[in-house]
Every structure is written in C-alpha cells, then in structure tokens.
Amino acid sequence: MWKAPELDFEQMVKNKMEGNHxxxxxxxxxxxxxxxxxxxxxxxxxxxxxxxGFVHGGVTATIADIVAGFAAFxxxxxxxxxxxxxxxxxxxxxxxxxxxxxxxxxIKAGQKLFFCESELWTxxxxxxxxxxxxxxxxxxxxxxxxxx
Amino acid sequence: MWKAPELDFEQMVKNKMEGNHxxxxxxxxxxxxxxxxxxxxxxxxxxxxxxxGFVHGGVTATIADIVAGFAAFxxxxxxxxxxxxxxxxxxxxxxxxxxxxxxxxxIKAGQKLFFCESELWTxxxxxxxxxxxxxxxxxxxxxxxxxx
Amino acid sequence: MWKAPELDFEQMVKNKMEGNHxxxxxxxxxxxxxxxxxxxxxxxxxxxxxxxGFVHGGVTATIADIVAGFAAFxxxxxxxxxxxxxxxxxxxxxxxxxxxxxxxxxIKAGQKLFFCESELWTxxxxxxxxxxxxxxxxxxxxxxxxxx
Amino acid sequence: MWKAPELDFEQMVKNKMEGNHxxxxxxxxxxxxxxxxxxxxxxxxxxxxxxxGFVHGGVTATIADIVAGFAAFxxxxxxxxxxxxxxxxxxxxxxxxxxxxxxxxxIKAGQKLFFCESELWTxxxxxxxxxxxxxxxxxxxxxxxxxx
Numbered sequence: 001m002w003k004a005p006e007l008d009f010e011q012m013v014k015n016k017m018e019g020n021h022x023x024x025x026x027x028x029x030x031x032x033x034x035x036x037x038x039x040x041x042x043x044x045x046x047x048x049x050x051x052x053g054f055v056h057g058g059v060t061a062t063i064a065d066i067v068a069g070f071a072a073f074x075x076x077x078x079x080x081x082x083x084x085x086x087x088x089x090x091x092x093x094x095x096x097x098x099x100x101x102x103x104x105x106x107i108k109a110g111q112k113l114f115f116c117e118s119e120l121w122t123x124x125x126x127x128x129x130x131x132x133x134x135x136x137x138x139x140x141x142x143x144x145x146x147x148x
Numbered sequence: 149m150w151k152a153p154e155l156d157f158e159q160m161v162k163n164k165m166e167g168n169h170x171x172x173x174x175x176x177x178x179x180x181x182x183x184x185x186x187x188x189x190x191x192x193x194x195x196x197x198x199x200x201g202f203v204h205g206g207v208t209a210t211i212a213d214i215v216a217g218f219a220a221f222x223x224x225x226x227x228x229x230x231x232x233x234x235x236x237x238x239x240x241x242x243x244x245x246x247x248x249x250x251x252x253x254x255i256k257a258g259q260k261l262f263f264c265e266s267e268l269w270t271x272x273x274x275x276x277x278x279x280x281x282x283x284x285x286x287x288x289x290x291x292x293x294x295x296x
Numbered sequence: 297m298w299k300a301p302e303l304d305f306e307q308m309v310k311n312k313m314e315g316n317h318x319x320x321x322x323x324x325x326x327x328x329x330x331x332x333x334x335x336x337x338x339x340x341x342x343x344x345x346x347x348x349g350f351v352h353g354g355v356t357a358t359i360a361d362i363v364a365g366f367a368a369f370x371x372x373x374x375x376x377x378x379x380x381x382x383x384x385x386x387x388x389x390x391x392x393x394x395x396x397x398x399x400x401x402x403i404k405a406g407q408k409l410f411f412c413e414s415e416l417w418t419x420x421x422x423x424x425x426x427x428x429x430x431x432x433x434x435x436x437x438x439x440x441x442x443x444x
Numbered sequence: 445m446w447k448a449p450e451l452d453f454e455q456m457v458k459n460k461m462e463g464n465h466x467x468x469x470x471x472x473x474x475x476x477x478x479x480x481x482x483x484x485x486x487x488x489x490x491x492x493x494x495x496x497g498f499v500h501g502g503v504t505a506t507i508a509d510i511v512a513g514f515a516a517f518x519x520x521x522x523x524x525x526x527x528x529x530x531x532x533x534x535x536x537x538x539x540x541x542x543x544x545x546x547x548x549x550x551i552k553a554g555q556k557l558f559f560c561e562s563e564l565w566t567x568x569x570x571x572x573x574x575x576x577x578x579x580x581x582x583x584x585x586x587x588x589x590x591x592x
Contacts, residue, residue, distance in 0.1 A: 019199030022206055051167030057213045057232045058170055062206025084205045085409060086382050086433055088236040088532050090559050090579060092552040107577060108536040113381060115534050133551060135534060135579060137382055137433065139409065233557060234530050234581055236384050238411050238431060240404040255429060256388040260556065261529060261583065263386050281403060283386060283431060285530055285581065315495030318502055347463030353528045354466055354506025361501045380501045384532040
C-alpha cells in the first residue's frame with residue numbers, strides 16, 4: 001500500500017502519542033516533531049509541584065522519558081516501537097516557573113538500541129535555566145511482539 | 149518545647165507528604181514509614197498507562213523518586229530536607245497489573261548526601277514481578293535555605 | 297561433541313577471562329564463579345590510587361563492570377557473550393585499604409538484555425565498608441557476529 | 445602570598461594530575477586544560493583491551509571519570525577538590541582503534557556539586573566515532589578535610 005512519507009512521519013508519531021495517557025494526563029504538549037528530535041512544553045500547575053513549591057522530580061523524569069522516547073520513535077522502522085530500558089536524570093536547578101520546556105534527541109541510533117538525551121529548562125527573563133539533563137537507553141521492539 | 153520522638157517521627161514524614169501535590173495527584177499511597185524505609189502502592193488506572201497498555205515509565209520514575217526521597221527524609225535532622233540530585237531507573241519488566249507496589253530504602257546516609265534505592269513490582273498470583281529497580285542520590289538541604 | 301556441563305561452565309568462564317587483558321593488567325583476581333554470581337578481590341597498590349590516596353574511581357568502575365559482565369556471562373547460551381550497554385556507579389565511601397572486594401550478580405536475565413549489580417567493599421577490623429554500588433545493563437551478543 | 449592567576453591555573457591542575465597514579469598507569473595524556481574543559485588521548489595497547497579485542501569498558505570509564513573530574517577541578521576555589529559521587533557511562537560503539545580521544549566538560553557548576561559530561565571517540569579516516577558518552581556528579585571537598 002502506498003503511503004506519502006512526508007504525511008506518514010509526523011502523523012504516525014502523533015497517532016502514537018494519542019495513546020500515551022499519562023502524557024496527556026499531566027498536560028505535556030509536543031510542538032515539534034523532527035527526525036530524531038522532539039520538543040514540547042508544560043504549563044506548570046500546583047498539581048505538578050512537590051512540598052517546597054518546585055516542580056516534582058517525577059514530572060521532570062516523566063517528560064524526560066517522553067521526549068527521549070518519541071525522539072527515538074521518529075527513527076525506527078514501520079511496525080517498530082521503543083521501550084525505555086534505562087533512564088538517568090540529573091537535577092541541575094530547582095524548577096520554579098509557570099512553564100517547563102523540554103527537548104529530546106537521539107545521540108546514537110542502533111538496530112536494537114537507541115541512546116537519547118533530554119534537556120528540560122525554564123525561562124527567566126530571556127535567560128534559559130537548565131533544570132534537568134537526562135540520558136535514556138531505549139530498546140527497539142516489534143509492535144506485534146508487544147501485542148501478543 | 150518537648151516532643152515525643154515516637155510521635156514526631158511518623159507524623160513529621162506525613163506532614164511533609166501532605167505538600168507533595170504530584171504524589172497525591174497520581175494517587176500513590178504510602179502505608180509503611182520506618183527509619184530509612186518507605187513502602188506504598190498505587191491503584192493503576194488508564195491514566196497511568198502508555199500507548200502499549202503498560203504503566204508509563206514516568207509513573208514508575210515518579211514513585212521511585214518519592215519512596216527514595218522520603219526514605220532519606222526519615223533520617224535527616226530536624227529542619228533538614230532532601231532534594232534529588234540524580235535518579236537512575238532500570239525498567240526490568242513491563243508493568244501490567246491493577247496495582248503497583250513500591251519500596252524505597254537508604255543504602256548510605258551521609259552528612260551531605262544520601263544514597264537510596266527503590267524497587268517497584270506487581271503481584272501475579274503470589275509471584276512478585278520486579279518491574280523497576282532504581283538508585284537515587286539525594287542532597288541534604290536546610291529547609292530554611294530553600295524557603296529564602 | 298559431548299561436553300560435561302559441570303566442567304564446561306566454570307571452565308568456559310575462565311577461558312573467557314583469559315582474554316580480558318585489562319582485568320589482568322590491573323591485577324583483579326576472581327575466586328568465585330557461580331550461576332549469576334562472580335566474586336573476586338584486588339590487592340591495592342600505589343598504581344591504583346588517585347591524588348588523595350584513595351582507590352581511583354576508574355579502578356572501582358572497571359571492577360564493577362568486570363564482575364557484572366561475567367555474572368551475566370555465566371547465564372547466556374553457548375556461543376553468546378555480553379557487552380556493557382550502560383554502567384552506573386555510586387561512590388559511597390572513599391576506598392582506603394590494602395584490599396578491595398567485589399561481587400557482581402544478575403537481577404534480571406532476559407533474552408536480549410541482562411540487568412546486573414555490583415558491590416565493592418573494603419574490610420576494616422571485620423567491618424565491611426561498602427565503597428561503591430553499581431548497576432549495569434548488558435546486551436547479549438552472538439560471538440560470531442562480533443568476530444565478523 | 446601573591447600568585448599569578450594565569451600561571452596558577454594550568455599549573456595547579458597539572459600538579460593535581462601528578463598524583464593521579466592510575467591515570468599515569470594506564471597512559472592517559474591530557475593535552476588541553478581550559479576553564480571547565482579537559483581534553484586528552486590514550487594510545488591503545490593490548491593491555492587496554494577485553495576478550496573481543498575492543499577497548500575495555502573499565503578503561504573507557506576511567507578516562508570518562510578523569511576528564512570530568514579535572515574539568516570540575518578547573519572551576520573550584522583554591523584549597524578545594526572534587527570527588528566523584530556518581531558516574532554513568534553509555535557504551536555507544538565498540539572501541540577498535542589505536543588511539544582514544546576524550547573530552548570532559550562542566551554543564552553545571554554549583555557550590556557543593558558539579559555536573560559534568562564526558563565524550564570518548566576514535567577517529568576512522570577523519571570520521572569521528574563516538575564510543576561512549578558519560579555523565580558524572582562531583583562533590584566539592586575541602587582538601588584539608590580529606591587529609592585529616
């Protein structure tokens with residue numbers, strides 16, 4: 001069956017994202033889908049915070065995982081997906097803002113494994129404050145194998 | 149002012165938890181608070197899942213962070229708290245169940261840094277399935293410094 | 297060709313170790329080879345130290361990698377080996393002693409990936425001092441693929 | 445006592461390196477010392493390899509730790525040093541070459557903690573092959589405290 005690749009690519013990622021319930025639940029919005037790169041942002045609400053008023057490390061980790069995973073997903077073959085094998089996140093600065101920005105990108109695309117990184121930051125008067133840097137290892141899976 | 153230590157300890161941790169909005173938001177319940185050990189569980193709902201129907205890696209990371217952080221918090225001095233410096237999580241098995249169990253514990257308590265681990269598992273007919281193992285490095289902070 | 301499995305197992309691991317030049321170069325000795333478990337020790341010499349007189353973090357990381365990797369290797373099929381995908385090590389206490397002990401073990405054995413942990417410690421008057429805890433993700437490879 | 449800062453800086457790092465026995469033992473040479481950046485290389489010898497003929501993951505981890513640690517050291521105050529708290533290394537490609545290049549740099553310099561990254565690569569006909577990417581968390585220590 002013929003498929004227009006230029007339509008397929010971004011749409012395929014968007015279709016995949018639709019089923020990512022937890023991403024929608026926390027309110028993360030993706031606005032850039034390129035080959036090996038995903039960018040998005042999150043409007044920070046009180047529900048996203050921990051007891052000191054900073055963004056919860058779990059929110060940060062969730063977004064780091066999402067942008068890395070979908071960045072890898074943009075590069076796998078049709079019928080393949082990725083699952084996170086390992087995620088490491090370093091919390092560089094406390095996140096105190098009304099908006100969180102995130103970027104995930106692939107640093108090595110392999111047949112079986114993808115290595116990705118994520119950056120999360122806030123903006124303070126045009127100054128970018130990096131609040132977290134993350135690296136993730138993703139395993140390529142055949143979607144059919146997962147469904148069985 | 150005099151304080152009954154046995155009352156103070158568990159209550160102090162519970163007070164701290166009250167402000168942890170994201171923990172309450174996802175629905176994680178803590179049922180065991182001991183010195184250097186935290187245990188709890190999460191009723192898995194559709195909102196916690198990713199597109200393959202497994203628990204989202206961000207949910208897992210969030211809980212790993214929470215139980216490790218509060219396990220460290222049980223051991224710091226009055227007026228101190230902890231913030232996560234680094235969180236590393238390995239996803240061992242896909243989480244497919246209606247309940248997720250978690251345990252966080254301290255493996256090294258230092259003056260400035262705590263090293264903790266977390267385990268997350270599901271139960272399948274009395275068989276424990278480890279879905280994630282995590283290690284976290286926490287920095288001790290003076291609560292007053294954070295507020296300023 | 298017939299092979300006595302009980303002979304094959306430990307001998308196969310020992311054969312593999314023979315080619316591990318860097319392990320021999322630093323002087324690490326393995327004394328226990330069990331299914332999913334490797335133990336050994338290192339006589340600490342001045343060459344193993346950093347500028348503060350503690351064991352160099354690179355020595356610690358090397359040993360953490362070796363014991364984890366060979367622990368995984370005890371569980372793969374004939375004709376398979378493992379390569380390290382990710383190694384994460386937490387330095388819990390400074391290593392100051394004349395001998396370093398190490399243990400590596402498998403926490404999840406998969407078809408494609410193994411998750412392992414390592415512990416390194418010194419002994420101080422019968423007290424075990426944990427100096428590092430490590431987790432490693434290993435990928436199963438077919439030895440034939442590597443040679444090509 | 446008066447000190448010429450421009451002389452002090454590079455010389456201070458070099459003095460520190462002199463005592464790093466394991467770095468000299470494996471033969472790693474540093475050729476660039478800048479503020480927050482260290483670069484160097486290693487002539488690969490058979491002693492640095494594992495059983496498949498690739499550079500041993502322990503050699504890679506050692507160099508990743510060294511360049512990250514000294515990159516942090518270039519930015520601490522006089523009388524301070526750094527110790528590695530956590531090291532994570534991802535092995536992206538097998539290292540098969542006669543020379544290994546490395547770079548370590550600081551991504552966040554704090555009062556108590558430094559976050560650094562390292563990259564290790566080989567050159568194959570002018571093509572850079574990234575064999576490892578590493579992130580490290582370093583704790584600032586007062587050299588006097590360590591000596592006591």
